[in-house]
Amino acid sequence: MADSPSPSRTAAVIVAAGQGLRAGQPLPKQFALWRGKPVVRHSAEALAASGIAPIVVAIPAGAEEVATAALAGIAGIRLVTGGASRQQSVHLALEALTQDAPDMVLIHDAARPVLPVEVIKRLLAALDTAPGAIPVLPVVDSLTTADGAMMGAPARREDLRRVQTPQAFRYADILAAHRAWSGPADAGDDAQVARAAGLAVALVDGDEALHKLTFASDFAAARAPIRVGTGYDVHRFAPDEEMWLCGVRIEHHSGLSGHSDADVAIHALVDAILGAVGNGDIGSHFPPSDPKWKGASSDQFLVHAAKLAGEAGYRIGNVDLTIICEAPKIGPHRPAMRARLAELLGTSVEAVSVKATTTEKLGFTGRSEGIAAQAVATLIAD
Structure with a gap:
């Protein structure tokens, strides 16, 4: 195994409270099998193997039994019931860490099962100079805006990045940012919450392996051909x-x-x-x-x-x-x-x-x- 980061005061949040209906699985996609294990277990194991604890997993209401079975045997796991939106689920999970008061926290989507340790290292290193850091990938395709069903104005791909998770923050800063949020809890990710609170967010190299499982074809691709x-x-x-x-x-x-x-x-x-x-x-x-x-x-x-x-x-x-x-x-x-x-x-x-x-x-x-x-x-x- 590659050398682990130094996460002695790093906790993690895994967001697994959605329904995952587009994936076409018989249960929410985060608990469906992918490469022989429940989806959520893959990233939880990667975080635990890096010495990160506790790991708070936000789950849907009533999913305690299936989540417990999916995560059985992984050290440092805690379950919290999520909210009606991703943002609410993360906020509830962060509040569940107040007694631990970690220095740093990684916030990760369960639907991204492959979590390279090198990405974790880059994110935590970036927190030495910034209160937040996110993994990103360049956009390689040409881009355009849409005018209904017609092509609109071009967009500069050089100015854009594809954002992934986990996203890393100094714990106190991101908790305060969530508490200070006003308006509907509909932020697409925690970097948006951080930016709204005036926090600088550094960019680090992401990894194509952090692909998000979204559709039924993503699960089909995981089957042996x-x-x-x-x-x-x-x-x-x-x-x-x-x-x-x-x-x-x-x-x-x-x-x-x-x-x-x-x-x-x-x-x-x-x-x-x-x-x-x-x-x-x-x-x-x-x-x-x-x-x-x-x-x-x-x-x-x-x-x-x-x-x-x-x-x-x-x-x-x-x-x-x-x-x-x-x-x-x-x-x-x-x-x-x-x-x-x-x-x-x-x-x-x-x-x-x-x-x-x-x-x-x-x-x-x-x-x-x-x-x-x-x-x-x-x-x-x-």
């Missing part, structure tokens, strides 16, 4: 059962024994898809102890697995299935098998591979005691 899962299953032959493979009934002197229709190929493929999205296995979704699945068609298991992949933000890239047996011969049925699997998965036949092999008379498949199948599924982020 490709995920791969594997599956394997075995069923023994049974003389009084039907033979189903890949959703196709095959005439054979024996079928396969199982709680459902024992379609060993589909079962392997279901496990491959569930494995790719990290969602258990076929037994956890369709337990053989449940009489509801007695004799059930395995088609519905595969449809369910594909649906779960879709809900996780993935579509079928391709599937590759190998059936291992001495008999029946798979080749004559391969076109029908591929077509049926493609139909169940909602994908093209070209994305479905069905192969067969023997074990040269070795093992239980070689002794014609049963059939094994192994599958690989590749999922692509939508």
Whole structure:
């Protein structure tokens, strides 16, 4: 880890009291998972790793349980209920620090999960000569004002900067600025509150990594573009059962024994898809102890697995299935098998591979005691 700043008297505020509706997540975006953790946890961990404490997190009313779970185990965390606006939430969090009376405070938006330690260092160093400091980035695109739907006058990008968080202040100064604010509490950030109180605000270099999560696409971009899962299953032959493979009934002197229709190929493929999205296995979704699945068609298991992949933000890239047996011969049925699997998965036949092999008379498949199948599924982020 890079050397930490020297924050022995530095506290932090994380603003996590909004609803985050534009992000399209099932709960406020600050508590939604991003790269395997709740969004708010990423920056809280970065601040704690830099030795900054306490860390006051402003949360929505009624969100204590989800916030506590999201931040569990991080030292120095305190929760306060935020207000109706960002500015009100920050003010409430700053007031919660009065007994600590830190020298400096970092105020950060939870929606910016990646927080480089070098930015923290630059901000705190700037407070040696100014009461406030903010990270900024240059504007690289050409700019214009808008006249309705028409282009207006040009704007000078050289005079403009993109403002990020965290923003750093001498604690007493920013608390006094919030207390002195008059009018609606609608300031876009704390630098505006500081400026309104006559405080100088220094500019330091920001970082593109401090990107703010705003839309559903920001969360989609965090998903792995490709995920791969594997599956394997075995069923023994049974003389009084039907033979189903890949959703196709095959005439054979024996079928396969199982709680459902024992379609060993589909079962392997279901496990491959569930494995790719990290969602258990076929037994956890369709337990053989449940009489509801007695004799059930395995088609519905595969449809369910594909649906779960879709809900996780993935579509079928391709599937590759190998059936291992001495008999029946798979080749004559391969076109029908591929077509049926493609139909169940909602994908093209070209994305479905069905192969067969023997074990040269070795093992239980070689002794014609049963059939094994192994599958690989590749999922692509939508």
